[in-house]
Amino acid sequence: MKELTVEALFNVFDESAALLSRLLGISYLEALGETAENLFHGHVLQEELNEMDEKRLQKLYKEANLEQHSKEAIRKSYQLAILKGMKEHVQPNHQMTPDSIGLFIAYLLKKSMQGKSAFTLLDPTIGTGNLVTTVLNEFNGQIEAHGVDLDDVLLKLAYAGANLLHHPITLYNQDALEPLLIDPVDVVVCDLPVGYYPNDERAEAYRLKADSGHSYAHHLFIEQSLRHTKPGGHLLFIIPNGLFESTEAKKLQAFLTEEAYIEGVIQLPETLFKSRQAAKSILMIRKKAPGIQKPKEVLLAAMPSLTDKKATAAIIQKIDRWFSEYQER
Numbered sequence: 001m002k003e004l005t006v007e008a009l010f011n012v013f014d015e016s017a018a019l020l021s022r023l024l025g026i027s028y029l030e031a032l033g034e035t036a037e038n039l040f041h042g043h044v045l046q047e048e049l050n051e052m053d054e055k056r057l058q059k060l061y062k063e064a065n066l067e068q069h070s071k072e073a074i075r076k077s078y079q080l081a082i083l084k085g086m087k088e089h090v091q092p093n094h095q096m097t098p099d100s101i102g103l104f105i106a107y108l109l110k111k112s113m114q115g116k117s118a119f120t121l122l123d124p125t126i127g128t129g130n131l132v133t134t135v136l137n138e139f140n141g142q143i144e145a146h147g148v149d150l151d152d153v154l155l156k157l158a159y160a161g162a163n164l165l166h167h168p169i170t171l172y173n174q175d176a177l178e179p180l181l182i183d184p185v186d187v188v189v190c191d192l193p194v195g196y197y198p199n200d201e202r203a204e205a206y207r208l209k210a211d212s213g214h215s216y217a218h219h220l221f222i223e224q225s226l227r228h229t230k231p232g233g234h235l236l237f238i239i240p241n242g243l244f245e246s247t248e249a250k251k252l253q254a255f256l257t258e259e260a261y262i263e264g265v266i267q268l269p270e271t272l273f274k275s276r277q278a279a280k281s282i283l284m285i286r287k288k289a290p291g292i293q294k295p296k297e298v299l300l301a302a303m304p305s306l307t308d309k310k311a312t313a314a315i316i317q318k319i320d321r322w323f324s325e326y327q328e329r
């Protein structure tokens with residue numbers, strides 16, 4: 001049996017999700033989660049379907065024959081179907097971290113981990129799981145991953161996707177700013193949800209709570225992530241470009257200086273975002289620990305458009321040089 005292209009695999013996810021959505025009266029994204037579960041188990045799990053529809057789906061799944069596809073082909077086609085579902089029903093928190101950013105984070109993490117491939121990782125806002133599975137696919141090691149998210153539809157997609165890719169990820173459906181039953185990890189990756197955190201009472205437990213009114217959720221997430229990181233652990237956040245320019249920024253900066261080393265801030269290409277205001281950067285920090293030195297200089301870089309190969313190569317060279325100098329000390 002020949003291997004399907006990413007587009008043909010997407011069509012399998014898409015056709016099954018559209019059919020299940022119509023037959024079961026659920027959203028496309030929910031039906032996509034059901035589809036991924038069916039594909040993982042190798043048969044149709046929904047007992048409500050009639051024999052004809054069940055056979056149609058069974059045939060589709062058999063032709064897809066997922067076992068013969070690479071993890072990246074499966075992740076990409078699943079991701080395309082998730083994007084389609086998100087476009088159909090726009091919801092403010094339904095955002096997925098795109099490939100290009102996930103791959104860049106994986107590259108930075110590889111540099112930070114210096115060849116280590118067995119470690120623990122947490123994404124406190126794992127959403128669909130695309131960021132984490134992009135990283136896990138790149139490492140191909142023994143990463144023990146944990147993910148938290150408030151949104152049960154997205155978390156189901158993360159769960160079913162992780163199964164399809166055979167990645168062990170422990171998932172928690174809760175507000176990640178409430179106490180977490182997760183031991184400190186070696187690495188945190190997080191595409192920060194940006195905005196106000198509505199639970200002022202809970203925000204009281206954070207040093208980065210606002211002096212008055214609602215606190216910034218993205219600030220609280222940085223604090224919560226550091227609490228759940230081992231000393232010397234690495235944290236990579238996708239942040240809004242203006243993170244250090246807001247009214248609460250001074251407090252954040254002072255907190256970070258006390259608890260961690262800011263290793264780098266890398267601006268992502270504006271072309272990846274809808275507008276200049278929506279553009280983001282990657283913040284690399286390391287939790288302080290005895291024996292861990294502060295970098296001589298913070299890595300500051302702006303990624304050019306990824307289609308500009310020459311400029312991208314020059315920035316990558318600069319980043320590689322920064323890592324070698326930092327790690328040789």
Ligand code: SAM
Pocket residue numbers: 093094095096097098124125126127128129130131132148149150151154174175176177190191192193217
């Ligand atoms: N990296 C994710 C992916 O690849 O799908 C996307 C993350 S998205 C930018 C931010 C996520 O934060 C959303 O999935 C949203 O549901 C989640 N979120 C927002 N506030 C939260 C909270 N207090 N606790 C847990 N998750 C939260």
